[in-house]
Amino acid sequence: MTARACVIMAAGQGTRMKSKVPKVLHKVGGRSLLDRVIDAVQATGCERIHVVVGAHSPEVRALVVRRLGEATPVLQDPPEGTGHAVRCAEAALADFDGDVLVVNGDCPLLQPQDLEHLFTLRRHGAAMAIMGFEPVDPLLYGRILRGADGHVMRIVEPSQASDEVKAVRTCNAGMYLAGRGDLFRWLSRITNANPKHEYFLTDIIAEATHEEALVRAHIAPESAVMGADTPMQLAQAEAVFQKRRRDSFLAEGVAMTAPETVFFAWDTQIAPGATVEPYVVFAPGVTVATGAVIRAFSHLEGADVGEGALVGPYARLRPGAAIGADAHIGNFVEVKNVTVGEGAKANHLAYLGDGSVGAGANIGAGTIFCNYDGFFKYQTHVGEGAFVGSNTALVAPISVGAGAYIGSGSVITQDVAADALALGRAVQAEKPGWAKRFRQVMGAKRAAAK
Numbered sequence: 080m081t082a083r084a085c086v087i088m089a090a091g092q093g094t095r096m097k098s099k100v101p102k103v104l105h106k107v108g109g110r111s112l113l114d115r116v117i118d119a120v121q122a123t124g125c126e127r128i129h130v131v132v133g134a135h136s137p138e139v140r141a142l143v144v145r146r147l148g149e150a151t152p153v154l155q156d157p158p159e160g161t162g163h164a165v166r167c168a169e170a171a172l173a174d175f176d177g178d179v180l181v182v183n184g185d186c187p188l189l190q191p192q193d194l195e196h197l198f199t200l201r202r203h204g205a206a207m208a209i210m211g212f213e214p215v216d217p218l219l220y221g222r223i224l225r226g227a228d229g230h231v232m233r234i235v236e237p238s239q240a241s242d243e244v245k246a247v248r249t250c251n252a253g254m255y256l257a258g259r260g261d262l263f264r265w266l267s268r269i270t271n272a273n274p275k276h277e278y279f280l281t282d283i284i285a286e287a288t289h290e291e292a293l294v295r296a297h298i299a300p301e302s303a304v305m306g307a308d309t310p311m312q313l314a315q316a317e318a319v320f321q322k323r324r325r326d327s328f329l330a331e332g333v334a335m336t337a338p339e340t341v342f343f344a345w346d347t348q349i350a351p352g353a354t355v356e357p358y359v360v361f362a363p364g365v366t367v368a369t370g371a372v373i374r375a376f377s378h379l380e381g382a383d384v385g386e387g388a389l390v391g392p393y394a395r396l397r398p399g400a401a402i403g404a405d406a407h408i409g410n411f412v413e414v415k416n417v418t419v420g421e422g423a424k425a426n427h428l429a430y431l432g433d434g435s436v437g438a439g440a441n442i443g444a445g446t447i448f449c450n451y452d453g454f455f456k457y458q459t460h461v462g463e464g465a466f467v468g469s470n471t472a473l474v475a476p477i478s479v480g481a482g483a484y485i486g487s488g489s490v491i492t493q494d495v496a497a498d499a500l501a502l503g504r505a506v507q508a509e510k511p512g513w514a515k516r517f518r519q520v521m522g523a524k525r526a527a528a529k
């Protein structure tokens with residue numbers, strides 16, 4: 080198979096996003112636009128990937144280095160158009176012999192199978208393959224003009240299009256595939272003789288057809304190639320992503336009574352036979368086993384939920400929460416970096432942070448793992464079968480032994496032995512008649528003040 084490489088264009092200013100965050104770092108499904116494009120490209124088998132970045136966005140370069148290595152970003156400075164952006168990668172690919180794919184870094188819904196169509200066209204004789212689509216509103220897109228045989232003749236930018244050209248529905252998606260030698264030869268010939276004084280990548284079509292090279296187009300669904308240039312487009316992409324994920328989970332056997340109210344991340348994993356009630360949000364890093372029930376209005380991130388476990392309603396699972404089989408995490412319970420053993424229960428109004436809860440243990444309402452002293456985090460460990468009474472504060476670092484009991488309203492600051500009873504509350508005192516005398520004295524003062 081012909082070797083594959085890719086150039087991802089991610090140097091744009093993204094001014095229409097009106098945000099200090101670079102455009103390609105905005106997220107769909109909890110994952111940045113650029114990450115999602117890199118994922119799609121890697122899945123096609125591209126052995127070399129170079130990302131064109133701008134001097135104005137060091138955060139983008141940092142992401143590229145983290146994902147692909149120090150040698151992969153190429154700098155476009157100053158920016159002189161899309162054609163110039165791709166040429167910035169020429170030196171990095173000087174030793175490469177194969178096909179070079181060019182894609183935009185802001186297409187969060189792009190799938191490997193969409194790109195694979197371009198490679199298929201190349202295998203069947205096209206010197207260049209491009210991606211087209213037929214948008215609902217083609218106003219801002221360049222039109223792909225094809226001859227009677229269906230081969231691409233040129234791309235016309237909307238600012239230069241006649242009424243006749245504007246009537247063409249097939250638009251340019253900005254993705255190209257050609258052999259490295261052809262691609263950079265055609266790029267070397269384009270000029271910036273246009274009102275914007277920029278080198279337009281679309282001009283390579285004319286260069287290719289001037290050589291009588293065969294250019295063919297694959298027409299993809301609009302959702303596959305849609306960009307995210309504005310907050311509105313970002314929201315539209317998110318809506319498409321969520322619809323895809325909901326449909327996929329329903330087809331796989333995940334029960335949802337109101338799927339339109341449930342939101343998933345790019346890496347959410349839910350086993351068939353699990354149930355998700357309305358208004359649940361899955362941030363990245365969540366796995367849910369079969370038989371588990373996630374009740375309404377819960378928020379999960381970086382958490383594992385075991386088989387048959389019950390979470391919520393109104394529960395929050397934070398990173399590091401590992402909920403064992405048949406465990407219960409109830410309403411207004413927050414769990415962070417705690418392993419909750421099989422069958423353990425924390426049914427009401429508790430904070431469990433940093434530590435573990437043994438199998439079968441019971442955590443009473445109002446229990447707090449006091450894990451932070453303002454400087455460091457400390458661990459709390461509750462043993463198997465232990466019973467922690469309501470309104471208890473466990474001051475870490477601390478361990479409660481298996482089968483131990485903690486009296487309600489206690490502040491526990493020392494380890495508790497297995498099967499022991501620990502009490503850490505003040506002795507109750509009572510003053511007979513005090514309340515009646517207090518009301519009389521204060522009532523007299525109020526009357527005197529009128």
